[in-house]
Amino acid sequence: MLKQFMLLFIGAFGICLFVLMMQFVWRFIDDLIGKGLSMDVLAQFFWYMALMLVPQALPLAILLASLITMGNLGESMELTAIKAAGIPLLKCVRALIVTSVLVAGISFVFQNDIGPMANSKLRQLMIAMRQKSPELEIPEGIFYNGIPSCNLYVQQKNMETGVLYGVMIYRMSNSFDDAAIILADSGRLQSTADKMHLKLTLYNGEWFENLRSSEMGGQAEVPYRRESFIEKIIILNFNEGLDLGDTDDQDAGAHSVFKLTERIDSMKQVTDSMGRSLATEMKRYVFETPQMSKRDSLKLIVKGESGDINIDSLFTHLSSEKQRDVLQSASNSIERVKMDMDFRGLVSRDMNQLRREFAIERINKFTLSLTVVIFFFIGASLGAIIRKGGLGVPIIISVLVYILFFILDNTGYRMARQGSWTIAFGKGLSPGVLIPLAAFVTYKANKDSVVFNMDAYRQLFMSLLGLRFKRHIASKEVIINEPEYQRDAQRLEALTQQVQQYSEVHHLIHLPNPVNVFFKYVPDNDVEHMADELESIIDDLGNTRDRFVLSYLNQYPIVSEKAHTRPFDRKWMNITAAIIFPIGIALYIRMCRFRLRLYRDLKQIVNINAQMIERINSIS
Numbered sequence: 279m280l281k282q283f284m285l286l287f288i289g290a291f292g293i294c295l296f297v298l299m300m301q302f303v304w305r306f307i308d309d310l311i312g313k314g315l316s317m318d319v320l321a322q323f324f325w326y327m328a329l330m331l332v333p334q335a336l337p338l339a340i341l342l343a344s345l346i347t348m349g350n351l352g353e354s355m356e357l358t359a360i361k362a363a364g365i366p367l368l369k370c371v372r373a374l375i376v377t378s379v380l381v382a383g384i385s386f387v388f389q390n391d392i393g394p395m396a397n398s399k400l401r402q403l404m405i406a407m408r409q410k411s412p413e414l415e416i417p418e419g420i421f422y423n424g425i426p427s428c429n430l431y432v433q434q435k436n437m438e439t440g441v442l443y444g445v446m447i448y449r450m451s452n453s454f455d456d457a458a459i460i461l462a463d464s465g466r467l468q469s470t471a472d473k474m475h476l477k478l479t480l481y482n483g484e485w486f487e488n489l490r491s492s493e494m495g496g497q498a499e500v501p502y503r504r505e506s507f508i509e510k511i512i513i514l515n516f517n518e519g520l521d522l523g524d525t526d527d528q529d530a531g532a533h534s535v536f537k538l539t540e541r542i543d544s545m546k547q548v549t550d551s552m553g554r555s556l557a558t559e560m561k562r563y564v565f566e567t568p569q570m571s572k573r574d575s576l577k578l579i580v581k582g583e584s585g586d587i588n589i590d591s592l593f594t595h596l597s598s599e600k601q602r603d604v605l606q607s608a609s610n611s612i613e614r615v616k617m618d619m620d621f622r623g624l625v626s627r628d629m630n631q632l633r634r635e636f637a638i639e640r641i642n643k644f645t646l647s648l649t650v651v652i653f654f655f656i657g658a659s660l661g662a663i664i665r666k667g668g669l670g671v672p673i674i675i676s677v678l679v680y681i682l683f684f685i686l687d688n689t690g691y692r693m694a695r696q697g698s699w700t701i702a703f704g705k706g707l708s709p710g711v712l713i714p715l716a717a718f719v720t721y722k723a724n725k726d727s728v729v730f731n732m733d734a735y736r737q738l739f740m741s742l743l744g745l746r747f748k749r750h751i752a753s754k755e756v757i758i759n760e761p762e763y764q765r766d767a768q769r770l771e772a773l774t775q776q777v778q779q780y781s782e783v784h785h786l787i788h789l790p791n792p793v794n795v796f797f798k799y800v801p802d803n804d805v806e807h808m809a810d811e812l813e814s815i816i817d818d819l820g821n822t823r824d825r826f827v828l829s830y831l832n833q834y835p836i837v838s839e840k841a842h843t844r845p846f847d848r849k850w851m852n853i854t855a856a857i858i859f860p861i862g863i864a865l866y867i868r869m870c871r872f873r874l875r876l877y878r879d880l881k882q883i884v885n886i887n888a889q890m891i892e893r894i895n896s897i898s
Contacts, residue, residue: 279347279351279370279371279373279374280373280374280377282347282350283343283344283347283374283377284377286342286343286346286347287339287340287343287381289343290338290339290342290343290346291335291336291339291343293339294335294338294339294342295328295331295332295335295339298331298334298335299324299327299328299331302327302331303327306404310323319403322399322403323400323403326396326397326399326400326403327396327400329388329392329393329395329396330393330396330397330400330531332385332388332392332393333385333388333389333393333646333647334646336381336384336385336650337385337646337649337650337652337653337680337683338653338676338680340378340381340650340653340654340657341653341654341656341657341676341679341680342657342672342673342676343657344374344378344653344654344657344658344661345657345658345660345661345672345675345676346661346667346668346669346672347374347658347661348371348657348658348659348660348661348662348665349661349664349665349666349667349668349671349672350667350668351661351662351667352661352662352664352665352666352667353665353666353667354667357370357662357665361726366724367659367662367720367723367724368720368724371658374654374658375654378650378651378654379651381650382647382648382650382651383647385646385647385650386643386644386647389642389643389646389647390534390535390643391534393531394531394532394533394534394537397529397531397532398532401529401532416430416432416435416442416467417432418432418433418434418435419432419433421448428447428448428449428514429447429448429449430445430446430447431444431445431446431447431448432444432445433445440466440467440468441464441465441466442464442465442466442467443463443464444463444464445460445461445462445463445464445465445480445483446459446460446461446462447459447460447461447462457487457488458485458486458487458488459485459486459487460480460483460484460485460486460510461483461484462480462481462482462483462510463481463482463483464480464481464482465478465479465480465481466478466479467479476513476514477511477512477513477514478511478512478513478514479509479510479511479512480507480509480510480511480512481508481509481510482507482508483506483507483510484504484505484506484507485503485504485505485506485507485510486503486504487503487505530635530636530638530639530640531639533636533639535640535643538636538637538639538640539640541636542633542636542637542640545629545632545633545636546633548629549626549629549630549633552622552625552626553626556618556619556622630697631695634694634695634697634701635695637701638691638694638695638701638704638705641701641702641705641706642691642705645687645705645706645708645709648709649683649708649709649712652709652712652713652716653679653683653712655716655717655719655720656679656712656715656716656719657676657679658720658723659716659719659720659722659723659724660675660719660723662723663719663722663723682711682712683708683712686707686708686711686712687705687707687708689707690703690704690705690706690707690708691704691705747836748832748836749816749831749832749833749834749836750832751816751820751828751831751832752828753823753825753828754820754821757821757823758821759821760821760822761818761819761820761821761822762818763819763894763897764894766815766818766819766894767890767891767894767895769811769814769815770815770887770890770891771887771891773808773811773812773815773883773887774883774884774887774888776804776807776808776811777808777880777883777884778884780804780805780808780880781877781880781881784802786842786873786874786876786877786880787873787874787877789870790869790870790873792856792866795843795844795845795852795866795869796844796845796852796853796855796856796862797852797853797856799843799844799849799852801843802840802842802843805837805839805840805842805876806839806840808837809837809839812834812837812883816831816834819831819890824893824897826893827890827893827894827897830886830889830890830893833882833886834882834883834886835879835882835883837876837879837883838872838875838876841868841869841872842869842872842873842875842876843869844869845865845866845868845869
């Protein structure tokens with residue numbers, strides 16, 4: 279079993295890793311095509327990408343391999359033979375459980391040690407690949423805003439030479455006052471020797487720029503400057519020029535659990551120190567103002583010997599010039615506090631956002647490893663229950679389970695990252711749902727319970743809705759015991775008399791007393807005895823060779839024995855249903871419906887009995 283499981287696991291892991299890699303490649307397809315990359319660079323790209331995606335491929339591979347393994351054993355009846363030998367399911371898959379735990383440990387090692395290294399190497403490789411041909415980042419025919427304070431338009435690009443044609447640049451550094459428009463027939467975008475900047479060389483163009491009047495002392499107005507050039511070189515910051523994503527310090531996936539804990543603690547200390555510093559400065563703003571000493575300012579809020587000091591009266595006794603200075607000083611102080619608080623709030627929000635992402639990644643390294651074990655129990659149990667091998671049903675079930683996991687995990691991650699949910703709740707959402715599911719299907723598989731028997735669910739659904747069941751009695755090819763026709767005819771006559779007597783005593787078409795139904799139930803065994811007698815007669819006459827008798831047998835209704843008397847068998851359940859007013863009414867209406875159906879069934883039994891007795895008398 280372990281050998282078969284490992285072979286399937288290796289194959290499923292390769293397929294899952296390939297699918298995830300293709301999805302990852304499509305995200306960076308523009309960075310790979312047309313760059314003239316060598317084979318060793320491409321090999322490094324796919325190698326580091328594969329190392330990063332190993333933890334994501336392991337759970338799905340475990341799920342698919344366990345489903346196929348147990349499904350094959352169940353389909354070939356080997357699992358039945360193992361259970362018949364007295365070996366329980368959990369003992370049967372003990373070696374597979376140990377293997378799944380080892381795979382979970384490997385997943386954690388990849389996430390904690392190998393994954394951060396691969397993430398960092400892949401980031402450096404992506405930067406080098408983009409530096410090789412940075413002009414390929416610029417699209418044709420649309421404005422590109424990837425460069426800060428600039429919108430770049432390129433009409434056409436030469437992929438072989440890297441020359442840009444029909445270049446238009448709209449640049450705004452600080453405001454509209456210094457906006458600039460640059461037009462050029464052609465240009466070339468290259469990285470500098472230090473790989474830290476981009477050099478944009480423009481040919482045959484013009485430069486239009488608004489000039490600030492501050493250069494002339496605020497007295498003269500210079501509307502704009504126009505410059506024609508044959509060749510113009512513009513230096514752009516490489517890190518700001520192209521969107522390269524977060525750095526390693528800001529990328530949670532580039533750190534181990536130990537480093538994540540260190541970074542979270544350090545960020546918490548930074549935010550706490552910012553809060554303490556803000557509190558200290560707020561006290562300084564309150565108790566120490568430029569216009570009065572600390573002692574005088576304290577008098578404004580401390581009760582003196584003569585009573586509370588009226589600040590308004592002190593202000594009115596000042597001269598107009600002093601009042602204006604005090605108001606200006608207060609306004610400046612409030613503005614400084616507001617700007618400082620806005621800046622600190624922005625820094626604090628960014629820091630808390632980054633800290634949440636780091637905390638989510640730290641928990642994710644454990645939850646994703648735990649998912650490997652959870653998926654094994656789900657896959658092995660479902661495979662033992664369904665007992666379908668091959669690639670058809672297992673793949674469908676694997677996809678459905680993985681979609682459920684992805685929705686729960688992605689929803690919890692997004693809600694925790696934006697702060698709507700706590701981090702523990704967000705990342706614990708998928709394990710909190712999948713662990714009970716795994717325990718349920720494992721229990722059912724270990725007890726040989728029927729979970730996916732559609733006939734059982736169909737019968738339960740029809741019973742709840744009161745739908746009709748039909749008989750299907752077919753002619754037997756080999757009959758050992760012939761039916762006792764005369765004895766069955768006498769039993770049918772006796773059954774007809776019992777049905778007629780029951781109908782006269784019990785008025786089924788009348789509404790029953792709700793008090794007797796829910797609180798004073800009296801068992802009705804007559805219908806149960808008549809139904810048992812009818813089934814016994816049908817069982818004996820089912821050995822007949824006469825097609826008319828078989829036709830009459832299939833016309834007999836299947837009698838519901840208890841549904842016409844009360845909603846539930848237990849008295850306390852009936853009382854509870856009566857107390858819950860809407861539910862009690864629905865159950866009472868359902869019971870009345872069964873009474874009417876029983877009334878029609880009894881009439882039908884009487885009619886078929888007469889036809890059956892007449893047919894038996896004709897053939898005997």
